[in-house]
Amino acid sequence: MSTASNQNLSLGKLGRAVSGSRSNYTTQTSLGQTAGTNATNTNIKISDFSISSVDSLTGYAFLWEQTSEDYLLTFSNRGTRFDTKIAKVAGNFTWSINAAGAAITNNGATGSVAAAAISNANTGTGDDSDFFAAGTNNLSRTLSVKFHEDGQSDGFNDHATNYNTARTKAITIVDSYGGSNPSCLLEGTPIDMADGTTKKVEDLIVGDWVMSMNMPGQLDEDNEDWRSCRFPDEKTEVFTQHSASVQDINFDYVQNYWNINNGEERITGDHEMLYKPVGEDVWMWNLVPNMLVGGYLMDKNGNEVLITQLENVVSEEGFEVVQIDVEPLDVYFGQTFLVHNKGSDDDPFA
Numbered sequence: 001m002s003t004a005s006n007q008n009l010s011l012g013k014l015g016r017a018v019s020g021s022r023s024n025y026t027t028q029t030s031l032g033q034t035a036g037t038n039a040t041n042t043n044i045k046i047s048d049f050s051i052s053s054v055d056s057l058t059g060y061a062f063l064w065e066q067t068s069e070d071y072l073l074t075f076s077n078r079g080t081r082f083d084t085k086i087a088k089v090a091g092n093f094t095w096s097i098n099a100a101g102a103a104i105t106n107n108g109a110t111g112s113v114a115a116a117a118i119s120n121a122n123t124g125t126g127d128d129s130d131f132f133a134a135g136t137n138n139l140s141r142t143l144s145v146k147f148h149e150d151g152q153s154d155g156f157n158d159h160a161t162n163y164n165t166a167r168t169k170a171i172t173i174v175d176s177y178g179g180s181n182p183s184c185l186l187e188g189t190p191i192d193m194a195d196g197t198t199k200k201v202e203d204l205i206v207g208d209w210v211m212s213m214n215m216p217g218q219l220d221e222d223n224e225d226w227r228s229c230r231f232p233d234e235k236t237e238v239f240t241q242h243s244a245s246v247q248d249i250n251f252d253y254v255q256n257y258w259n260i261n262n263g264e265e266r267i268t269g270d271h272e273m274l275y276k277p278v279g280e281d282v283w284m285w286n287l288v289p290n291m292l293v294g295g296y297l298m299d300k301n302g303n304e305v306l307i308t309q310l311e312n313v314v315s316e317e318g319f320e321v322v323q324i325d326v327e328p329l330d331v332y333f334g335q336t337f338l339v340h341n342k343g344s345d346d347d348p349f350a
Contacts, residue, residue, distance in 0.1 A: 009046045013156035017049070017092060017149035018085045045079075049086055052077035053161035054147045057169040059113075063102070064174045064248045067206050068114040073145050073167060075109075075160075083109075086157070092149045098142040101173050111145060115173045137175035144168045174250070184321035186257055186266035189335050192300060194243035201322040204246050211300060212244035212329045213338055221330045221341055227272065231283040239302050244326035253318040258288040259311040260297070264336040268321060269312075272340040274298045274331075285340060297337040305337070 052075075059071030073093070075082070086092060087109040095104045095111040105112040118137050148164040149155030157163055185191075189201045194209035204210070216238055219226040257268050267273070267288060275286040276296040283298065288310065296304040313319075326332050330341040 009050060010156060011046060013149070013154070014046060014049055016152070017156040018089065019150075044081075048079040048081040049156065050077075050079045051075040051082055051157055051160050054163055054165065054167060057143065057145055057167045059143075059169060059171075061170070062172050062174050063113060063115045064250050065115050065118045067248050068112055070107075071111050071113060071143060071145075071169065073109045073111075073147060075147075086149065089149075091151065092147060092155075094146045094148070094151065096144045098144070099139075101139045101141060104143075109147075111143070113143065113171070118173065118175045139173040139175075141171050141173060142168050143171050184252060184254070184268050184271065184323040185334050185339075187320040187322055189266060189322070191335075192333055201324065202251070202320075204249055204322075204324060206246055206249060208246045209243045210246060210324075210326060210332050212242045212326065212332050213298075213300075213302070214240045214242040214329065215331065218331075226330075226340075227285045229285065231274075233276075233281045233283075236283060236298070236302060239298075241300065241302075242329055244329040244332055246324050247327050248323075248325035250323050252321050252323065254321050255316060255318050256312055256314040257319055257321070259309070259313050260288065260337070261305070261307065261309050264305075265297075265334050266313075267334060267339070274338045274340075276304060299336055300333045300338075 055074040055076055057071055057073055060069050063069050075087070078087075088107075090106040090108050093106060093108055093111075095106050097104060097113070100116075101118075102113050102115045105114070118139065144166045146164060146166045147157075147160075147162075149157060153164050155163065185201050187200075187202050190198045191201050191204060192198055192211040194211055199208070215231070217231065217235065218229050254268055257266055259266055265273075269287055269289045272285040272287060273291075274283055274297065275291055276283045276298075277286075278292050278294040289312075291307060291310060293307050293310055295307050297307060299305050324332070325341050331338055332341075333339070
């Protein structure tokens with residue numbers, strides 16, 4: 001599949017590449033054993049394990065402190081057995097980061113990067129400049145991975161472009177205090193979990209499963225047009241309760257929030273909510289400051305709830321708020337109503 005002209009594919013080196021522990025390529029090796037099968041009449045080609053090039057390192061550009069992200073090294077013209085027999089062997093890859101601030105778990109072609117906490121010595125002292133530092137303590141780092149089978153320069157795939165060459169990606173470890181335009185729920189907001197229990201939003205941990213909503217027709221947040229999605233009343237009849245996993249959590253301070261319906265929701269004005277305007281029969285994403293009393297919000301059972309009160313609560317002392325990101329669905333429920341994730345690959349606070 002990926003054999004090039006005059007390409008030399010060594011069975012001995014292949015045995016070393018798939019073993020994860022062999023230090024030589026002279027040990028007797030059979031192609032069937034290398035493929036993990038001794039079955040007769042099984043067609044196995046040595047090129048099934050080959051690639052033509054090592055490409056880019058992909059993954060999210062921003063990594064919130066005290067969270068984890070997976071990053072993937074990609075390849076061109078992968079043979080049919082490359083992913084399962086070579087790409088999963090940790091010994092074929094060397095992962096590193098250029099400075100302190102994160103730890104890497106080597107899972108082969110995938111590296112799981114866990115960011116440590118970022119110290120904020122001045123956070124919370126009462127000075128407004130501390131509350132709105134806008135990521136002053138962010139850490140710029142370079143993530144690197146090298147593909148070289150069993151750590152060797154003369155590996156089975158040493159013919160591939162960029163073999164034994166570091167592939168890098170610039171990442172930013174985000175200081176979760178001090179983000180600009182935080183879009184969050186007020187501390188103390190109860191969140192319905194997928195198992196029927198309830199947690200305060202500040203007590204959530206990465207990996208928790210929260211109640212979400214399956215919304216056929218809603219674009220993924222990676223599509224910049226997701227805010228333009230519209231749902232006539234009849235389309236919402238197919239919305240169903242679902243679950244989503246918490247991927248990121250960050251904390252911030254704001255000087256004002258919106259109190260909806262006397263405490264049914266307490267949320268910042270930069271957070272998108274599913275909203276049906278006064279006198280219309282179409283649901284859309286909107287910000288609370290743009291909503292009107294008489295419009296509707298959607299609760300966890302898919303019911304429309306009349307907006308009877310919108311109060312902007314302001315304090316110079318500030319309020320602590322919590323922002324979460326959930327996947328694979330990009331929506332979850334606050335105390336009462338359906339809200340959307342915030343953030344993007346270009347700006348974690350956008």
